[in-house]
Amino acid sequence: MNSSVSKGSAWAILALGAALVSTALDPTASAAAPREAGDGTATVTTARQQACPVVYFDLGETLVHTADDGSITYRPGAAAYLRALRARGIPVGLITNVPSSWGSTDAERAARLRQEVDSTWKGSAPFAWQDFGDRVLTPRTEAERKPAPALWQRAKAGSGHCRVVYQAETTEEVSVAASLGFVPYQVGRPHRPAFLPVGLVELLGRRAPA
Numbered sequence: 001m002n003s004s005v006s007k008g009s010a011w012a013i014l015a016l017g018a019a020l021v022s023t024a025l026d027p028t029a030s031a032a033a034p035r036e037a038g039d040g041t042a043t044v045t046t047a048r049q050q051a052c053p054v055v056y057f058d059l060g061e062t063l064v065h066t067a068d069d070g071s072i073t074y075r076p077g078a079a080a081y082l083r084a085l086r087a088r089g090i091p092v093g094l095i096t097n098v099p100s101s102w103g104s105t106d107a108e109r110a111a112r113l114r115q116e117v118d119s120t121w122k123g124s125a126p127f128a129w130q131d132f133g134d135r136v137l138t139p140r141t142e143a144e145r146k147p148a149p150a151l152w153q154r155a156k157a158g159s160g161h162c163r164v165v166y167q168a169e170t171t172e173e174v175s176v177a178a179s180l181g182f183v184p185y186q187v188g189r190p191h192r193p194a195f196l197p198v199g200l201v202e203l204l205g206r207r208a209p210a
Helices: 003-025 046-051 078-087 106-119 150-157 171-179 198-206
Strands: 054-057 064-066 072-074 092-095 164-168 183-186
Touching (some): 054 150, 078 198, 164 171
Parallel strands (some): 164 183
Antiparallel strands (some): 064 072
16 A cells, blocks of 8 residues: 555544544534525535535445346445435535447536436436536546546546545545545445545545645
8 A cells, every 4th residue: 555545544534533423422413404594495604615525436336236137226325425415515426437438528428327327227216416417527538447547637626626535445446546635435344434424524625635
């Protein structure tokens, strides 16, 4: 493990501990953001807008699972986690490998990805594509496929001064992301939260980027 990965992982572990302590002391820490009186829509405070963490995910076996029969559904806890980020006004994105032949732009490749996922989706609620907007980054060439750094570099460049998180199920991907300045979190590990706690994501956003 290289030094940049160790440093990023160490910070994530320390911050995770602080967030878990905070959550234990304050049962409301993971509650939804306040709502604006009158129209019932979620609001985002100025402080949260200034914090601006952005959370990127891998897709397959991170947010969704493909069963043996080819059907696709949310992984346990993923839908609720996305809802919690949405309630806090935290932007999310996808960094995922698809064939570069699926389109000449990210938008075209994202549309094909959505078509492929939706055609085999199984579940009462559809995948929350609307949460990701235009933050669905896919390889423009086969050389850009992860673990090549190109997609993470594009995500970071598009996030401005914001702290950027990357969550995936493989050690290799979170290690590369950490080396490029992301806060890494490997999902699906035993004895740890399924995803980086939402309160911690906000905390990371308030810490000045390295």
